[in-house]
Amino acid sequence: xxxxxxxxxxxxxxxxxxxxxxxxxxxxxxxxxxxxxxxxxxxxxxxxxxxxxxxxxxxxxxxxxxxxxxxxxxxxxxxxxxxxxxxxxxxxxxxxxxxxxxxxxxxxxxxxxxxxxxxxxxxxxxxxxxxxxxxxxxxxxxxxxxxxxxxxxxxxxxxxxxxxxxxxxxxxxxxxxxxxxxxxxxxxxxxxxxxxxxxxxxxxxxxxxxxxxxxxxxxxxxxxxxxxxxxxxxxxxxxxxxxxxxxxxxxxxxxxxxxxxxxxxxxxxxxxxxxxxxxxxxxxxxxxxxxxxxxxxxxxxxxxxxxxxxxxxxxxxxxxxxxxxxxxxxxxxxxxxxxxxxxxxxxxxxxxxxxxxxxxxxxxxxxxxxxxxxxxxxxxxxxxxxxxxxxxxxxxxxxxxxxxxxxxxxxxxxxxxxxxxxxxxxxxxxxxxxxxxxxxxxxxxxxxxxxxxxxxxxxxxxxxxxxxxxxxxxxxxxxxxxxxxxxxxxxxxxxxxxxxxxxxxxxxxxxxxxxxxxxxxxxxxxxxxxxxxxxxxxxxxxxxxxxxxxxxxxxxxxxxxxxxxxxxxxxxxxxxxxxxxxxxxxxxxx
Amino acid sequence: xxxxxxxxxxxxxxxxxxxxxxxxxxxxxxxxxxxxxxxxxxxxxxxxxxxxxxxxxxxxxxxxxxxxxxxxxxxxxxxxxxxxxxxxxxxxxxxxxxxxxxxxxxxxxxxxxxxxxxxxxxxxxxxxxxxxxxxxxxxxxxxxxxxxxxxxxx
Numbered sequence: 100x101x102x103x104x105x106x107x108x109x110x111x112x113x114x115x116x117x118x119x120x121x122x123x124x125x126x127x128x129x130x131x132x133x134x135x136x137x138x139x140x141x142x143x144x145x146x147x148x149x150x151x152x153x154x155x156x157x158x159x160x161x162x163x164x165x166x167x168x169x170x171x172x173x174x175x176x177x178x179x180x181x182x183x184x185x186x187x188x189x190x191x192x193x194x195x196x197x198x199x200x201x202x203x204x205x206x207x208x209x210x211x212x213x214x215x216x217x218x219x220x221x222x223x224x225x226x227x228x229x230x231x232x233x234x235x236x237x238x239x240x241x242x243x244x245x246x247x248x249x250x251x252x253x254x255x256x257x258x259x260x261x262x263x264x265x266x267x268x269x270x271x272x273x274x275x276x277x278x279x280x281x282x283x284x285x286x287x288x289x290x291x292x293x294x295x296x297x298x299x300x301x302x303x304x305x306x307x308x309x310x311x312x313x314x315x316x317x318x319x320x321x322x323x324x325x326x327x328x329x330x331x332x333x334x335x336x337x338x339x340x341x342x343x344x345x346x347x348x349x350x351x352x353x354x355x356x357x358x359x360x361x362x363x364x365x366x367x368x369x370x371x372x373x374x375x376x377x378x379x380x381x382x383x384x385x386x387x388x389x390x391x392x393x394x395x396x397x398x399x400x401x402x403x404x405x406x407x408x409x410x411x412x413x414x415x416x417x418x419x420x421x422x423x424x425x426x427x428x429x430x431x432x433x434x435x436x437x438x439x440x441x442x443x444x445x446x447x448x449x450x451x452x453x454x455x456x457x458x459x460x461x462x463x464x465x466x467x468x469x470x471x472x473x474x475x476x477x478x479x480x481x482x483x484x485x486x487x488x489x490x491x492x493x494x495x496x497x498x499x500x501x502x503x504x505x506x507x508x509x510x511x512x513x514x515x516x517x518x519x520x521x522x523x524x525x526x527x528x529x530x531x532x533x534x535x536x537x538x539x540x541x542x543x544x545x546x547x548x549x550x551x552x553x554x555x556x557x558x559x560x561x562x563x564x565x566x567x568x569x570x571x572x573x574x575x576x577x578x579x580x581x582x583x584x585x586x587x588x589x590x591x592x593x594x595x596x597x598x599x600x601x602x603x604x605x606x607x608x609x610x611x612x613x614x615x616x617x618x619x620x621x622x623x624x625x626x627x628x629x630x631x632x633x634x635x636x637x638x639x640x641x642x643x644x645x646x647x648x649x650x651x652x653x654x655x656x657x658x659x660x661x662x663x664x665x666x667x668x669x670x671x672x673x674x675x676x677x678x679x680x681x682x683x684x685x686x687x688x689x
Numbered sequence: 690x691x692x693x694x695x696x697x698x699x700x701x702x703x704x705x706x707x708x709x710x711x712x713x714x715x716x717x718x719x720x721x722x723x724x725x726x727x728x729x730x731x732x733x734x735x736x737x738x739x740x741x742x743x744x745x746x747x748x749x750x751x752x753x754x755x756x757x758x759x760x761x762x763x764x765x766x767x768x769x770x771x772x773x774x775x776x777x778x779x780x781x782x783x784x785x786x787x788x789x790x791x792x793x794x795x796x797x798x799x800x801x802x803x804x805x806x807x808x809x810x811x812x813x814x815x816x817x818x819x820x821x822x823x824x825x826x827x828x829x830x831x832x833x834x835x836x837x838x839x840x841x842x843x
């Protein structure tokens with residue numbers, strides 16, 4: 100720690116020795132009862148090393164100053180007593196003696212000086228404990244990432260150089276659990292993307308190409324999706340269904356490993372596909388190729404998961420510059436009165452019909468619309484607020500496939516993680532406008548899985564926030580750690596230890612005063628009742644509903660603050676609510 | 690005898706003079722000490738303001754809540770210390786006033802002794818011993834009446 104602000108994602112208390120702090124750093128967060136652990140929020144930790152050091156110094160100085168006052172005052176009174184005054188006025192002298200003892204004795208300034216010194220020492224120790232905890236955590240995280248990179252790097256690099264060589268089994272599992280789509284495209288498509296040529300990408304980065312050349316390069320890339328589709332078909336035939344199940348189970352059993360695997364992917368991909376100016380170390384500030392077009396943004400070598408997803412999104416998803424699509428939004432029916440939500444669990448339950456098996460879940464890969472629920476809540480004073488529920492992934496069609504019109508597809512997942520515009524964000528904004536949400540109206544966004552990513556993306560995008568005033572965000576099972584959410588937006592993220600989907604951001608959610616993350620380690624008996632374990636059990640919306648119930652009854656300071664923040668959106672005397680369901684579908688660009 | 694009685698009374702009156710001077714000096718020293726203590730109380734109050742600022746702003750955790758509670762107690766305690774120093778200054782000033790009151794009593798005793806001595810001269814030797822004893826008692830009471838008690842306390 101260099102004395103600058105320190106924001107630790109998980110340290111929540113300085114009680115106990117530094118070793119306990121380290122345990123908390125590497126653990127899920129502070130225990131909040133009911134099997135919950137909470138990071139961030141109003142009860143979360145922000146430790147400012149500089150402020151703590153300055154405060155400890157100030158306390159030490161104050162202790163010294165008070166000690167000097169004790170010596171000075173005692174001396175002054177003693178010298179006055181030597182004049183014989185006590186003999187002349189013994190009663191007055193006795194009163195002075197009592198006042199002196201009260202002012203500078205153990206119950207007075209002398210004791211206060213001692214308390215000052217002790218408190219200064221405690222504060223300095225706390226700061227040192229934070230510092231040590233942070234150092235240990237950083238070392239541990241670096242070691243895990245280095246280990247993961249070392250284990251998987253060789254296999255991935257070899258794969259990128261020789262696409263015909265089968266991945267070793269261990270590496271194949273890592274690849275599968277590290278975001279099948281992202282890794283698959285990067286690894287298998289490596290040779291194809293390489294055809295663009297290092298010099299051309301370098302020229303783009305140096306702005307040495309004009310619009311015509313840029314157009315040619317883009318045109319050259321247009322052919323990629325078709326070839327990738329052919330590769331995908333081959334892989335689909337080759338891969339056993341059991342591999343995916345095994346991979347997801349492994350990921351569910353080792354969520355921390357998965358998170359670090361994902362975090363290591365950008366560096367691995369950059370090393371496997373050394374395009375562009377090169378010489379940019381992973382996470383470093385070296386030269387990088389940057390290509391922006393039609394909302395897409397490709398940065399190579401990638402600095403983080405968002406960059407990597409951006410590169411994939413540019414060539415392998417609908418809605419981007421290469422395959423532009425528009426979104427149509429229509430009302431599914433008239434707005435209808437509904438009971439206002441009673442709490443966090445009730446808010447999250449509004450996503451239930453949109454999730455797998457729900458009435459608004461189309462399933463399959465064909466033509467369908469993604470639902471968006473826009474609920475108007477009017478309180479007793481007539482103030483209007485909105486609860487907007489965004490859909491999870493609703494189709495399993497490949498990101499680049501045009502077999503579905505549903506914007507809530509895998510392509511939107513990739514684009515949302517890349518933080519580039521998606522059909523889902525466009526659908527959400529249009530749905531809100533269609534339902535009557537005006538700029539300035541407070542909005543609470545609720546999203547499970549992809550819905551959570553879309554909610555975070557809406558809240559994080561300044562352009563979108565100019566259209567929609569996002570006041571609060573509730574996410575469940577969503578990899579949103581890469582988003583930089585503004586501090587005036589209250590965020591509650593629910594994650595399960597066993598939910599590997601939530602780990603695909605490759606990062607912890609930031610622990611800030613406005614962003615609380617609840618992590619729940621699911622009891623074995625509720626992970627998969629009566630069924631063999633499977634890797635998606637931790638992602639179940641029903642399980643997240645249970646977690647939300649625990650949030651509603653928790654007395655953790657962060658969760659209490661969250662409930663107070665969203666209380667105006669919930670049921671109360673004189674409050675009424677009505678919901679409008681809208682459906683969004685992709686249409687070919689005109 | 691009349692001459693001896695008068696000389697004794699005069700001796701008593703003369704003995705009050707240095708005591709008066711000592712009392713005046715003691716009272717002055719006590720008032721000066723009170724002023725110094727006023728300054729010390731002001732210094733402690735300045736330290737209270739610095740303590741209030743030592744809240745490690747930006748540090749948020751349950752430990753930080755506990756720290757700030759202890760800091761608040763410390764501020765209350767230091768504020769109380771400053772008040773106690775105010776009380777000490779008041780006690781010193783009251784002590785000075787008490788010493789000055791004792792000096793005034795000495796002056797009165799000296800006057801009484803002088804008057805008694807004069808009456809002893811007028812009344813003759815029969816009354817002189819009794820009058821002289823009364824004068825001595827007045828002055829002694831003023832000078833040393835509580836000396837033993839004071840020594841026990843200091």
